[in-house]
Amino acid sequence: MKYIVIGLGNFGSSIAEQLAEMGNEVIGVDISMSKVESMKEKITHAISLDATDMEAVKNLPLKDCDVVIVGIGEDKGANIMAAALMKQMKVKRIISRAIDPLQRTVLQTMSITEIIHPEEETAHRWAQRLNLEGVVDSFELDSNFSIVETKIPEEYHDKTVKELDIKGEFNILILTTMNVSEGKNELGAPTERNTVQGIVHADTKLYKDDIMVLYGHNKDIRKLLDQHKKFKEAQN
Template identity: 65%
Template sequence: MKYIIIGLGKFGAALAEKLSEMGNEVIGVDLQMSRIDALKDKLTHTINLDATDPDAVENLPLNDADTVIIAIGEDTGANILVAALMKKKKVKHLIDRVVDPLQKTVLEAMGINEVIHPEAEAAERWAKKLNLEGVVDSFELDSNYSIVETEIPEEYHDKTIEELAINEEFDIIILAIMSVEGDTNEMGAEKDRKTVQGVAKADTVLYKDDIMVLYGSNDNIRKLLDEHRKFKERK
């Protein structure tokens, strides 16, 4: 896939690097030369230009890009102006970053409905992680359903998914299992590394302290986690 990311601040730069590491062709665009220099060896190509300038935008290979992502966050005016230019150019797939509700309303009025709000999304994940014991990470599909990573509790150890009958009891699907191994980062500090063991099946055996990826309604996931908590308290 070929991506053009406009705005290489903290969010845009991190997104560009991750997409590049995944084997995609990534072109990074920013007005600040220092940001271009920081990423020139990490991305396919970096371009120093003012994306609010219609003449400058003509130099971008927009027709070749599968997706254009506007990652400008600090200047909502510039963000909206760039979005208008991208709409005028009729790019194949446009995603825009938003930082406040008013900006989102303006973008929706322009016909741009696919937006990223990294601060709100991060806050949502952390709220669930802090509020529900055992949650490692979560992704909200809508206001009612989520995909949640949670630690496999002791009472599930060495049992198969079929034996546990979680789907029948809680109407929750176990999508995958991840093992957790110790690792170190570039600075030598210890961290956990998660490895997906593949799609979970009826005969998949669960082991304590690994992670299971659950899909279901928020209410049912909460009930399941409450059961885990009560089990621990009874011990």
Template identity: 50%
Template sequence: MKFIIVGLGNFGAYLAARLTDNGHEVIGIDSDMAKVDSAKEKITHTICLNATDKNVVRNLPVSDTDVVLIAIGEDMGASIMATAVFKELKAKRIISRAITNTHETVIRAIGVDEIIHPEEETAERLSKKLEMKGVIDSFDISDGYNIVEVTAPKEFVGKTIGETAVRNRFNVNILTIIKMRNRPNIFGNMQERQKVLGVVSAQTMIEDKDVLVLFGEMNDIQKILDLNEE
């Protein structure tokens, strides 16, 4: 896929680098040359330009880009203006970062429905990790449903997914299992690494130190976490 990331602060630069690492073509844009220089070795293309200037932005391959992400966080005015410019140039898909409620209201008024709050989302995931013992990571879906990574309860170890009867007992599905394996790194030292099993079945065995990726409501998932307290 092709992406244009506007704003190469910490969030924008990291996202652009990750997308590049995953094989996508990314154009990273910022009006600050220092930020452009800092990111140029990690991103497919970097350009120093003012994304609020329609005459300049129209020279970008907007029509050939799958996603434009406005990642500007420090300057709300610049974020709103850049969003409006790409909207006017009929970008296929625009995702904008919002810092405040007012910021989000204005962006929605422009006609952008995909709005992200990276700081809030990170804080929410971290809060679950801190307050719920056994939670490794979590992702809110909607209406109280979450995808949560948890350490396999001792009661599940040595059993197949079918034998745990997790769906009938807790109304929770195990989407996949992450296996933790010690493997040598490039220096020959043993390092713990993850291996995702992919699609699992009722016959998949749960082992010690496995990480279960669960889907369900948080109050039901909490019942599984409580097993380690018994």
């Protein structure tokens, strides 16, 4: 996977370094040359430029990038402007940092739905989430076991927990499912709402694009997600 991380403060530099350690190609961007210099040996490339300047941003390999993370923190205006430029440049996937509810609302109004709250969430958690395709959210219980939210794939649609036998095949438990519905934020911009459906039973049916919450060993969860990825690629 190829990532561009804009803003190399504490959060941005941490998530960039961890993604690089996981074997990803990571380009770090910051207006501060000292921050860029401190990251040169830790990630694939580190570049000094103004991410709010359209002409400067055009020099970034955005078309080849899978994810752009806007991690600018202190300057909320620069954060929003950089995110807006990424939308304008039509990058594949944008994840932006938000410091407060108003900033979050503005980003949602720009149709940016993946928003990081570093005061509440760790860079490590987001790095883990980004490194597993299909993961909506994750929580590490220890170095081996995690609870993971992932979208229910098409091949599971309208099948029961008993029919799928994920416990038998992968040694993974489905703790619950969540229905995903469209809602609106305070400014009327569309946003997703997740409604927990309760503890699953053998006859609980799964529906594609809803979310299932899994518990298991990290290697077993990765095996399951890899199978989903291969099925999706075969369909395409």
